[in-house]
Amino acid sequence: MKGATTAVQMLIRLSWLVLIVLGALFWAGRTTMLATHVVTGLVFVLLLWVLSFLALRSGAGAGLAALNIFWSLVVLVLGMTQNRLLVDGAHSIIQVLHLLVGIVAIGLAESLAARVKRTPALS
Numbered sequence: 001m002k003g004a005t006t007a008v009q010m011l012i013r014l015s016w017l018v019l020i021v022l023g024a025l026f027w028a029g030r031t032t033m034l035a036t037h038v039v040t041g042l043v044f045v046l047l048l049w050v051l052s053f054l055a056l057r058s059g060a061g062a063g064l065a066a067l068n069i070f071w072s073l074v075v076l077v078l079g080m081t082q083n084r085l086l087v088d089g090a091h092s093i094i095q096v097l098h099l100l101v102g103i104v105a106i107g108l109a110e111s112l113a114a115r116v117k118r119t120p121a122l123s
Contacts, residue, residue: 001054001057001058001116001119001121002116002121004054005051005054005055005058005113005116005117006113008047008050008051008054008113009051009109009110009113011043011047012044012047012048012051012106012109012113013106015040015044015047016044016102016105016106018036018040019037019040019044019102020102022036022037022040023098023102027095038079038080041075041076041079042076044075044105045072045073045075045076047109048068048069048071048072048075048105048108048109049072051068051109051112051116052065052066052072052112053065054116055068055112055115055116058116058121059119060112060115060116060118060119061112061119064108064111064112064115065112067108068108068112071101071104071108072105074101075101075102078094078097078098078101079098082095082098
C-alpha cells in the first residue's frame with residue numbers, strides 16, 4: 001500500500017506543479033494552453049480520489065479521506081465554473097480563490113499520504 005501511495009503522491013505533485021506553472025503563465029498572459037490545464041486538473045482530482053481510496057483501504061482514517069474527497073469536489077466545481085464567476089475586473093478574486101483552493105488540496109493530499117504511510121499494514 002505504501003508503494004502505491006508514494007506513486008500516487010508523486011503523480012499528484014507532478015500534476016500540481018504543471019497546474020501551478022500553467023496557471024502562472026495564464027495570469028501573465030503567456031499561454032493559451034487552457035485545455036491542457038483543464039485536463040491536468042481533472043487528472044489531479046482523479047488522483048486525489050485514488051489517494052482517498054488507498055487511505056480508506058489502508059485504514060488510515062476515513063475522516064481525512066472524506067475531507068479529501070469533498071475538497072477535491074470543490075476543486076473540480078470551482079475549476080470548471082470559474083470562467084462564469086465574477087466576470088470582468090472582479091474575476092481576479094476567483095483566480096486567487098482557485099489558487100488557494102488548489103494549495104489546500106495539495107496540503108490535504110500530502111497529509112493523507114503521510115498518514116497512509118504511517119499506518120501499519122493490514123494483515
